[in-house]
Amino acid sequence: MKRICMMEDIPEREARSFETEDGDTIFITQRDGAFFAYQNLCPHLQVELEFLENQFLDRDQEFIECSTHGALFDVETGLCISGPCQGDSLEKVQIQVHSDGGIYLETEQE
Ligand code: FES
Structure with missing residues (x-):
């Protein structure tokens, strides 16, 4: 499990992108106190x-x-609700928020 950022790095209704160790680019956004990647x-x-x-x-x-x-x-589900790929979804990235305020990326080995 790898810490990618802290909760305060991603204000409500904003988003930040990050590069993972695998070279993927992901982004995390906050909505109503919950984080989605x-x-x-x-x-x-x-x-x-x-x-x-x-x-x-x-x-x-x-x-x-x-x-x-x-x-x-849609922020919560990643489902495309309008546009040329309507009905398709963004690929969700599994993250966890820990009590230290960090947002951690779940890696495949875990
Ligand atoms: S909507 Fe066409 S590339 Fe994203």
């Missing part, structure tokens, strides 16, 4: 979601948005 890959064309650094949410900070064609994804 996904692979930074749009299911439409397998491209990264953001044009600007850490800009993963739409203007209202309500949904995750792909900046290429504007697909919108």
Whole structure:
């Protein structure tokens, strides 16, 4: 289990991207005090979601948005609710929040 950041690094309704040891890019966002992490890959064309650094949410900070064609994804489930890949989902990354305030990545060996 690897600590990727601290809770305070990801304010409510914001998102941050991180590189994992495997070379994947993931992002973590906070909604209503809970944290959600996904692979930074749009299911439409397998491209990264953001044009600007850490800009993963739409203007209202309500949904995750792909900046290429504007697909919108539910923050809690990663399901695409609008756009060319409607019905597909972002790939969820398993994380755990520990009492030290750290957000940890669950690695496959565990
Ligand atoms: S690449 Fe994301 S919506 Fe087309």
